[in-house]
Amino acid sequence: MARELKKLESLLASGKLSRREFIKKTTALGLAAAVSPALFYGTAKASGPIKGGFFRLGISNGDTTDSLDPAAITDDGDMVINWCLRNNLVEINHKGEPIPELATNWEASADLKTWVFKLRNGVEFHNGKTLDSEDVVYSIMHHLKADSKSAAKGILEPIKNIKADGKNQVIFTLESGSADFPYILSDKSLNIIPAGTTDFQDGMGTGGYTLVNFEPGVKAQFKRFPNYWKEGRSHFDEVEIMCISDLSARTNALRSGGVEAINACDYKTIGLFEKMPGIQSIISTGTRHYTYPMLTNTAPFDNNDVRLALKYAINREEILDSVFSGYGQVGNDHPIGPSQLFFASELPQRTYDPDKARFHMKKAGMQDHTFQLITSHGIGDVSVDSALLYKEHAKKAGIKIEVKKAPADGYWNDVWMKKPWVGCRWSGRPTADWMFSTAYASGANWNDSRWENARFNKLLVAARAELDIAKRREMYVEMQQIVRDDGGVITFVFPSDLHAASDKIKYKDLAGNTQLDGGRCCERWWFEG
């Protein structure tokens, strides 16, 4: 019951459920009395964010190899630290929409190939320099250099040319039209730095905090930047981000008052936090998902009946309930999350059906085959646990699955995309186009099922340049259906991101696009007065 309530609460918090619907559902379940009053009033009643305080955040990601070079941002630890110091041209709000950040507005030509971004006036870097178009061009080009190691290099490939047009305007020319281009500029790597920067360790940027001290893999300390341009943001006087990779150490730090918030809590124990006085859980669901991709160019997975049989043989609901303690939503064998703009809610949810699984497997003539599924604790224990449950589900459909565990070291290079059937985890992408282009388009670098579908590829290109939103939606729905029914990826769950914090922490409109309030908790959250 409590789990049901949590689910409803997270739906409400992410705006997928109206308050009226929420009250109706909780009343129907007899849960109305158990609803946390904070959900409705706690943040709304407060007279708005209050400035002050020393916020300490314990994060799971953080290595001695971290750097303040935007081209070296690879994980969510780097992301949170960089968004204290710097801004992007575009920000993603809690509804998953692109909103102006350092750009005030943008316009595209009719063919969606030329994009003009107008910059905000009078934005100041921490050293007093005023932001102009040269900085923006430099910051983007930083990732496109010939010897670039940036993870963003791939997503910037469609850009043919960037040029400054006067002090306050930047023009991007793309290879082909793309309606979703502004989303790209919200990527965690694409922070704006002053033109000519070659040493990034001073953390120079336009962000809400200035750097006091940065010791990679240990901690980063910040002070509020008094001249921050963004109104109603960056509330804490001081921020300290501590790298605490051990889950128990993170938990203890929060319980003993050593930090005010932590991320990456355990699905099995987050419930205990909710019972502890003085501590709240903060839960969001976004685009992250767990998958079991099969190489569709390799037998036996080149046979769609085998793929369908394996898709029908997994009990997603049970995995969500027992491995993820119910925190999250089941997947429908395509990578678009329920919170996303073009999510195909009209597509029927694929459910566990041993009979259909048996039928398809028989049709493929593979009843006696033993399928080897390789996964690793490196992806997360949940991937291994889910695989073990899956094995039992499949057994009821007469399908034999052998689960093999590979070491975390080298998993992404030696197993993923190399072995025929493996476990994988995706952080997801803010748009359907971005996600499909990254991992499902023909020839994409990370097409981890080596899947090729002519109709899908045609739709993908067409939808990119389609201006009519209803028509675009139609195309994306069809693409989701094709991936679901023909693709080589079993997408079984979109898990929630679990955080816990002192109940003095307040926030409004929690974003779910990535963990930690879209990676921007340090500037979005505040202390209760």
Add this chain to the structure above:
Amino acid sequence: MKNILELTFKRLLLGFGTIIVISMLIFIGVEALPGDLAEAILGQDATPETVAAFRAELKLDLPPHVRYVEWLGNFLQGDLGNSLAGDRPIAEMIGWRFSNTFFLAAVSTVIAVPIALILGILAALYRNTAFDKTISIVTLSFISFPEFFIAYILIALFSVQFQFFPSIANIDDGMSLFEKLHSVLLPSLTLTMVVTAHMMRQTRASIINILSSEYIEMAKLKGLKRLRVIVVHAFPNSLSPVINVVALNLAYLVVGVVIVEVVFVYPGLGQLMVDSVAKRDIPVVQASGLIFAVTYVLLNLLADLLSIVTNPRQLNPR
């Protein structure tokens, strides 16, 4: 005296040889791990292009023996090189972490050694009484638990239940000595519990061993008190094995604290090494490994010398 100098020199040479061998073992070990830094850092985001750019910049495309020789040459000249990952000088990364590790070891030593010696002497004094058995059982129980278990018990008790001490031993240069001590008390207590039993048992055993010798019999016949017999006559003569065990435990406090550092998120050398292994930052792993090896070799050397100095028979061999 000449003996001692000669011995020191010989042992130093041997130690140097040991360290060269260890450096090779470390290099081979790291080399044998699957994947390299470029792949480890880029992870799932790796493309062949970015991995190649990474490798070329880090000279990972050179054959291993070339990299090893170049690195060892620089190391012998005192240049630890740069971290592959962050371009930062390794000396800068290791320096303050090593002093942190050393600080934790020192605090633990100051707590553990007197406790162990005093308990050992008392145990010998009240041999085979309930008191003797109780301390043996208690200290041996502590040593039998895994370190992280003791650490979590201490955290649950002293930082979650009663918020006396922080669960995160977060120290930096801006802190006063008292603040630092407050911060590292729980990890030092954990380490104390782990190392006390060994030293205590050794003290007890060697004192009891000496107690059966003739000159102790003589002292007893003279009518000296038991405590005086043990502290003045037996203990100094049992020092030599005790010093060996103490040195071994000190070495352990410096090089074996990886788990404790991780549990308490203590910014020491052990945690740096774990992190660097995960990221395949070979020069950092090698440098930390070698520093550990040097510490171990030097402490053992010191223990040998001290046990010779405290033993007149070995100091002036016939």
